[in-house]
Amino acid sequence: MNILGIDIGTNLIKAVEVKKEKGSTQLLKYSYSSAFNEPLLSELSIDTDNFAKKLREFISYSSFSSENVIASLPESHVFTRVIELPKISKKEIEKAVFWEAEKYLPISIEDVNLNFQILPSDTTLDKEEKTEVLLIAAPKALVNNFVKILEKTGLIPLALEPESMAIARSICYNEESFPETLIINIGSESTTISILVNKYIRFTRNISTGGTTLIRAISQDIGLEMDQAEEYMKSYGLDESKMDGKISSSMEPVFNVILNEVRKSIAYFETKKSPSRVKRVVLCGGISTIPGILIYVAQYLNVEVQKANPWLKITVGDKYSKKELDELGPMFAASVGLVLKEV
Ligand SMILES: Nc1ncnc2c1ncn2[C@@H]1O[C@H](COP(=O)(O)OP(=O)(O)OP(=O)(O)O)[C@@H](O)[C@H]1O
Ligand SMILES: [Mg+2]
Secondary structure, three states: OEEEEEEEOOOEEEEEEEEEEOOEEEEEEEEEEEOOOOOOOOOOHHHHHHHHHHHHHHHHHOOOOOOEEEEEEOHHHOEEEEEEEEOOOHHHHHHHHHHHHHHHOOOOHHHEEEEEEEOOOOOOOOOOOEEEEEEEEEEHHHHHHHHHHHHHOOOEEEEEEEHHHHHHHHOOOOOOOOOOEEEEEEOOOOEEEEEEEOOEEEEEEEEOOOHHHHHHHHHHHHOOOHHHHHHHHHHHOOOOOOHHHHHHHHHHHHHHHHHHHHHHHHHHHHHHOOOOOOOEEEEEOHHHHOOOHHHHHHHHHOOEEEEOOHHHHOEOOOOOOHHHHHHHHHHHHHHHHHHOOOO
16 A cells, blocks of 8 residues: 655655555655745635645646555644653543643643553652553644544644654664663654653653744844845854854853753653663654764764664665665654554
8 A cells, every 4th residue: 555644844845656565665755845825724615725736736846646645743733742640541541631631731622632652660760559651642733623624634633643643663773772862853843852761652752942043043143134144054053163163152052942952851751760771862853864963963962873764664766865865864854653553
């Protein structure tokens, strides 16, 4: 079966098409485009019609041919949280999750699609008698709108899931054991921090700082238009040897806001799960492609840092440019994770 994985971000739409058969997933095509101006969250039929029309154009421009699609829900609109429950039966968990969700949710429980994942107990981690559950609540309005748009585009939605869940699936664990991994997904409007233990998300946090905040800082500091500031960010990034370090020093205060949140997340996790330690950090999202980022993050956090390479999780033929795939990998982590979902 051929499947499309579409990650509709605020700034960019990223998609891959794969052929799935007998346990193998083979890359057919990948493509990205600027996001459309039509509001994704508008329920007006003129907006969903226009969105679908643009999406159809993107699909035809990319020569995608599959109708089956798995799409990601924007993290900034989805509520995910790891909660702790006493050790109770699965049936009781279902009920308890509902009550717990009601406590934490910023919107009414009637207005969300509630999902949860019971996290496997890990005796080395869970000293106390507790069950951890990952709560995922997506606003019904968002899900319905998304499905409507995909159907109007002529696609068959097989599943929808938050970006962070898809990304977790695309992180490579070819090693014998999977080290505790912190993922930083820096997109345009927001950054999501997740900590994985044995491939499961055990901590997640979303902050509203991302590419746009970085570009605005450069624009204001140096007196450039936003478009121009974005080009400078993409070309020079956090590389201090470029432009007398002007671009990197404009970006640093904003970038440090993100990294301080990461430090706090690490401290919280390590205190709670002592003696567990975050062993590596994996960067993804469009901002992870800017120059100098790897060294900067490694020095700031003093931990091993890698860029996501989701292509390692699927079969990629020789006809693709390895250089381009390496460069774009961090941007495609969610799209690849989507097609790896069992449906
Ligand atoms: N080669 C590139 N092409 C386009 N944008 C890039 C590139 N490299 C870096 N960027 C930057 O990456 C950001 C977009 O990243 P990404 O696609 O992960 O965000 P998004 O998914 O659209 O946003 P969000 O997840 O916040 O909704 C933008 O700020 C853009 O300036
Ligand atoms: Mg994104």
